[in-house]
Amino acid sequence: MTRLNPFHLLLGAAVLLILLFLILPLLVIVPMSFSSTRFLTFPPPSLSLRWYESYLESAAWMQSTKVSLTVAVSSALCATVLGTAAAYALSHMTGRLGRMAEALLLLPLVTPIVIVAVGVFFVYARLGLLATWLGLVLANIMLGIPFVLTAVSAGFRQFDHAQEMVARSLGMNRLRAFFIVTLPQIRPSVVTGALFAFISALDETVVALFVSGGSNQPLTKRMFTALRDEIDPTIASISSLLTVASMMLLLTVWLSARKAGGKP
Amino acid sequence: MATNVTQTSTSSPRGRGQEQMMLFLLLAPALLVVVGLLLVPLLWLAWQSVWDNGFTFENYRRLYTEPLYGRSFLLTFRLSVEVTVTTLLLGYPVAYAATVLPRWLSLGVLALVVVPFWTSVLVRSYGWLVLLQRTGVVNKLLMGMGLIDTPLSLANNEIGVLIGMIHILLPFMVLPLYAAMQKIPRDLLLAGASLGGRPATVFARVFLPLSMPGVAAGTVLVFVLCLGFYITPELLGGGRTLMVSMLISRNIELYNQWGAASAISVVLLVAVMLILAVGRLAVPLKSVAGAK
Numbered sequence: 001m002t003r004l005n006p007f008h009l010l011l012g013a014a015v016l017l018i019l020l021f022l023i024l025p026l027l028v029i030v031p032m033s034f035s036s037t038r039f040l041t042f043p044p045p046s047l048s049l050r051w052y053e054s055y056l057e058s059a060a061w062m063q064s065t066k067v068s069l070t071v072a073v074s075s076a077l078c079a080t081v082l083g084t085a086a087a088y089a090l091s092h093m094t095g096r097l098g099r100m101a102e103a104l105l106l107l108p109l110v111t112p113i114v115i116v117a118v119g120v121f122f123v124y125a126r127l128g129l130l131a132t133w134l135g136l137v138l139a140n141i142m143l144g145i146p147f148v149l150t151a152v153s154a155g156f157r158q159f160d161h162a163q164e165m166v167a168r169s170l171g172m173n174r175l176r177a178f179f180i181v182t183l184p185q186i187r188p189s190v191v192t193g194a195l196f197a198f199i200s201a202l203d204e205t206v207v208a209l210f211v212s213g214g215s216n217q218p219l220t221k222r223m224f225t226a227l228r229d230e231i232d233p234t235i236a237s238i239s240s241l242l243t244v245a246s247m248m249l250l251l252t253v254w255l256s257a258r259k260a261g262g263k264p
Numbered sequence: 265m266a267t268n269v270t271q272t273s274t275s276s277p278r279g280r281g282q283e284q285m286m287l288f289l290l291l292a293p294a295l296l297v298v299v300g301l302l303l304v305p306l307l308w309l310a311w312q313s314v315w316d317n318g319f320t321f322e323n324y325r326r327l328y329t330e331p332l333y334g335r336s337f338l339l340t341f342r343l344s345v346e347v348t349v350t351t352l353l354l355g356y357p358v359a360y361a362a363t364v365l366p367r368w369l370s371l372g373v374l375a376l377v378v379v380p381f382w383t384s385v386l387v388r389s390y391g392w393l394v395l396l397q398r399t400g401v402v403n404k405l406l407m408g409m410g411l412i413d414t415p416l417s418l419a420n421n422e423i424g425v426l427i428g429m430i431h432i433l434l435p436f437m438v439l440p441l442y443a444a445m446q447k448i449p450r451d452l453l454l455a456g457a458s459l460g461g462r463p464a465t466v467f468a469r470v471f472l473p474l475s476m477p478g479v480a481a482g483t484v485l486v487f488v489l490c491l492g493f494y495i496t497p498e499l500l501g502g503g504r505t506l507m508v509s510m511l512i513s514r515n516i517e518l519y520n521q522w523g524a525a526s527a528i529s530v531v532l533l534v535a536v537m538l539i540l541a542v543g544r545l546a547v548p549l550k551s552v553a554g555a556k
Contacts, residue, residue: 011360012361018354019377022434023376023380025392025431028394082293085290085293089290092283093287101295108298110540112492112494112532112533118516119301119302119305120305123304139301142301202384203386205386210513220384223390224498246382249382
């Protein structure tokens with residue numbers, strides 16, 4: 001559109017620097033994870049796999065990893081089902097009631113997380129859910145619903161409900177019509193919502209700090225405590241693995257959106 | 265046409281009643297989880313903040329009589345303004361570049377914004393600890409270049425918190441900005457240029473005003489998120505940068521002061537909701553989630 005001029009070069013340089021700032025912390029983590037010393041020396045004096053070994057051989061870290069993964073998978077699945085059902089209902093509702101229900105379901109997203117954590121702690125203390133696996137799952141379902149709701153609602157806006165009506169007028173019942181006609185068309189947004197709920201559950205820290213304990217501590221709680229008290233380089237190896245995992249999930253989201261012919 | 269079909273199928277009163285019932289049943293489970301785990305506890309917090317064996321405003325009175333609380337609110341507000349302004353200044357050129365660059369380059373820019381966005385906040389805070397500590401990469405680099413003689417203290421203080429928060433919130437600024445800029449029709453810029461406007465004039469008179477919805481969305485979003493920040497100030501602040509959210513958790517974990525914690529929570533929540541309500545004139549709530 002325009003020719004290259006000094007201003008564009010300046011702008012380009014500034015943007016490159018800002019982008020460098022954005023990925024800088026990710027760039028130091030991977031080399032750190034292969035360091036041979038226990039100090040935060042960068043670049044590492046020599047390379048070794050000792051921090052990956054220390055992670056894989058630690059019963060506590062392994063237990064936390066198991067908790068994190070099972071909680072994230074279970075809560076993402078539940079949040080996807082509940083969020084998709086709610087998005088379906090909301091896509092048929094136009095009145096004030098629908099808008100109020102939607103605002104309520106988005107509330108977890110805008111409430112400062114510490115306040116959410118204090119509230120959940122209070123409820124769990126009454127119900128005896130503190131330090132339980134189920135408690136973590138329930139909290140992450142609540143936090144995941146807004147992600148699923150937004151993603152799937154966007155999918156429904158592209159979908160013409162008349163198609164489902166046609167299927168029903170041809171003799172399918174509502175449930176069958178949904179699974180055979182509607183779901184295949186909104187599937188990419190359901191997958192996106194599910195993955196976002198999964199990543200958000202995997203990364204959730206503050207609620208876990210308040211309500212988890214004993215053998216039901218997720219990775220994030222253990223990492224937070226380890227970072228605050230004394231920095232253990234094992235965290236570098238865990239961080240590297242987590243970063244690779246989230247990049248792969250993002251790639252999945254992107255491919256799923258591309259397959260649907262939508263924007264990346 | 266779509267509405268015609270829908271209407272005919274639900275025109276009988278009984279059909280419509282069934283339809284309403286089914287929609288409600290589909291909404292109910294999600295509503296139950298959010299009401300039970302969030303709305304009820306929030307109402308309880310509000311109640312707790314004014315009830316201590318009787319109706320009292322003591323918890324709120326303490327908020328402005330005890331200097332610690334006032335200082336913490338002031339610090340949180342100041343950091344939020346600093347972070348919001350900085351992310352706007354850094355985010356605008358990045359979003360602009362992503363809009364005007366050729367597609368493959370713009371995808372690259374967006375990927376570099378989105379990847380850190382979806383990387384664990386703990387992982388990124390750890391990265392910044394490695395970078396910013398006294399013997400960290402940044403200090404070594406600056407000393408190597410002969411710019412400083414003694415290492416700067418960049419972590420375990422307010423500067424560390426500021427850098428970490430800017431890093432974590434920058435994508436929340438870039439994404440709404442990019443979404444708004446994408447909607448600006450290229451024809452308008454060409455028209456501006458064809459009418460004799462120099463690039464700078466076209467930018468200032470056409471592009472900048474049209475990008476304002478994105479500026480509003482990003483600003484509201486980043487500011488609100490700043491007010492409730494917790495993990496980063498805990499890890500990069502060295503325990504001295506006491507933001508409001510940390511005040512809440514300390515009151516419960518260390519002192520078991522539920523009344524004080526409730527009152528602070530209510531003030532924080534009201535501030536967030538007020539800003540969102542004002543911002544909603546420009547920003548629908550959904551774009552908050554849409555950004556993620």
